[in-house]
Amino acid sequence: MTKKERVLKLRELLDKAYPDVKCSLNYTTPLEMLIATQMSAQCTDARVNIITETLFKKYRNAEDFANADYDELCEDIKSAGFYRNKAKNIILCCQRLIDVYGGEVPDTMEDLTSLAGTGRKTANLVLGDIFGKPAVVVDTHCKRIAKRIGLTTNDDPTKVEMDLKKIVPSDYQLRMCHQFVAHGRAVCTARNPKCAVCPIKEVCKSAGKC
DNA sequence: CTCCCGATAT
DNA sequence: ATATCAGGAG
Numbered sequence: 396m397t398k399k400e401r402v403l404k405l406r407e408l409l410d411k412a413y414p415d416v417k418c419s420l421n422y423t424t425p426l427e428m429l430i431a432t433q434m435s436a437q438c439t440d441a442r443v444n445i446i447t448e449t450l451f452k453k454y455r456n457a458e459d460f461a462n463a464d465y466d467e468l469c470e471d472i473k474s475a476g477f478y479r480n481k482a483k484n485i486i487l488c489c490q491r492l493i494d495v496y497g498g499e500v501p502d503t504m505e506d507l508t509s510l511a512g513t514g515r516k517t518a519n520l521v522l523g524d525i526f527g528k529p530a531v532v533v534d535t536h537c538k539r540i541a542k543r544i545g546l547t548t549n550d551d552p553t554k555v556e557m558d559l560k561k562i563v564p565s566d567y568q569l570r571m572c573h574q575f576v577a578h579g580r581a582v583c584t585a586r587n588p589k590c591a592v593c594p595i596k597e598v599c600k601s602a603g604k605c
Numbered sequence: 606c607t608c609c610c611g612a613t614a615t
Numbered sequence: 616a617t618a619t620c621a622g623g624a625g
Contacts, residue, residue, distance in 0.1 A: 419621080436622035442612065443621090476610040480623075514623050534621040552622085576621055585619060586615075 396598075398546065398562050405544065405598045406567055409574040412594035416573035418524050420444065425500040425525045426492070427451055430460070430485060432520050433512040438475045446472055457498040460489035484512025502526045515553060523569035531556045531563070532572040536579030543583065545600030 396404070419440045422428040427447065435443045450471055454460045460468075468482040475481060488511040492498055500521065501507055507518035516534050523530030531537075533552040537559075541547045547558040563571055582589045588605045596602040 432621075433623090435620085437610080437620055438622095439612080439620050441620095474611060476612075476620085477608095477622085478610070480609055484623080512623065516622060520621075532621075535619085536621060572621090579621085 401544075401598050402546070402562050402564075405595060406571065408595045408598065409571065409578070413574040413577045416570065416577050418520070418573065419576070421447060423451070425521065426457055426489075428525055429488075429500050429510075429513070429517070429521055432517045433484060433488070434472060434475045434481055436477060436481070438477075443475060446475055457489040457492040460485055461493050481512065487511035488513060500525065502528075515556065519556070523572075529565035530569045530572075531559045532569065533559070534572075534576070535585075536576045536583075537572050539585060540575045540579055540583050543588075543599060543601040543605060544595070 418428075420428065420431040420435060421444045422431050430450075431443055431447050434446065453471065454463060463482075463486055465482055465486060468485065469478050472478050472481055472485075491510055492500065496506070502522065502525075504515070504518050504522065507513050507521055508515060516532055519530040519532045522528045523532065533541075533556045538550075538552060538555050541555055541559060542550075546562065547555045549555050549558060559568065559571075578595070579585075582593050590596055590599075590603045590605065593599065593602065
């Protein structure tokens with residue numbers, strides 16, 4: 396089986412196992428999605444959702460975040476971890492949104508990654524989920540699973556992204572990444588993956604070997 | 606490559 | 616006790 400044939404089979408199996416995937420972060424605007432995603436670094440989405448439930452009532456737009464008091468914002472998001480970096484980045488990011496983008500979230504990779512705290516993973520998620528563009532979102536789950544399945548041998552997230560872009564149809568890329576996250580949480584966990592009950596084990600090079 | 610960092614599962 | 620959680624910056 397070629398890589399593309401395996402991707403086709405993979406898609407069939409993932410669609411059956413995870414038919415209703417979506418971003419598990421709660422948000423109501425593009426800005427909220429951007430901020431929530433920035434905060435989700437090395438932190439569970441469930442924790443971010445607890446924080447943002449009150450955070451987004453206190454700070455309602457880019458201007459509110461841009462004018463936020465640093466120490467106060469630190470306290471507001473402390474439980475997310477890396478809170479000093481994240482608070483600083485949120486403020487800098489929103490100041491640039493105000494100064495350069497009229498307070499709106501831009502829709503290109505170049506513009507998004509020019510914002511503080513916004514790398515390719517966050518940018519791709521915004522491009523895909525907010526603007527409906529093709530996007531390969533390489534987070535910890537996507538990287539781990541792509542490697543285990545055998546779709547890449549690279550460890551660098553940008554290289555993994557390029558590998559997946561080559562072999563996955565553009566209209567399926569974002570959906571597959573969401574499915575990888577769901578699969579990574581429920582079955583293909585970092586420690587002790589449940590290969591015995593894995594719905595995609597027939598296309599996985601590492602089945603039973605992790 | 607290292608640092609940032611609290612919360613949770615194992 | 617330790618690994619891991621939808622990463623990014625210096």
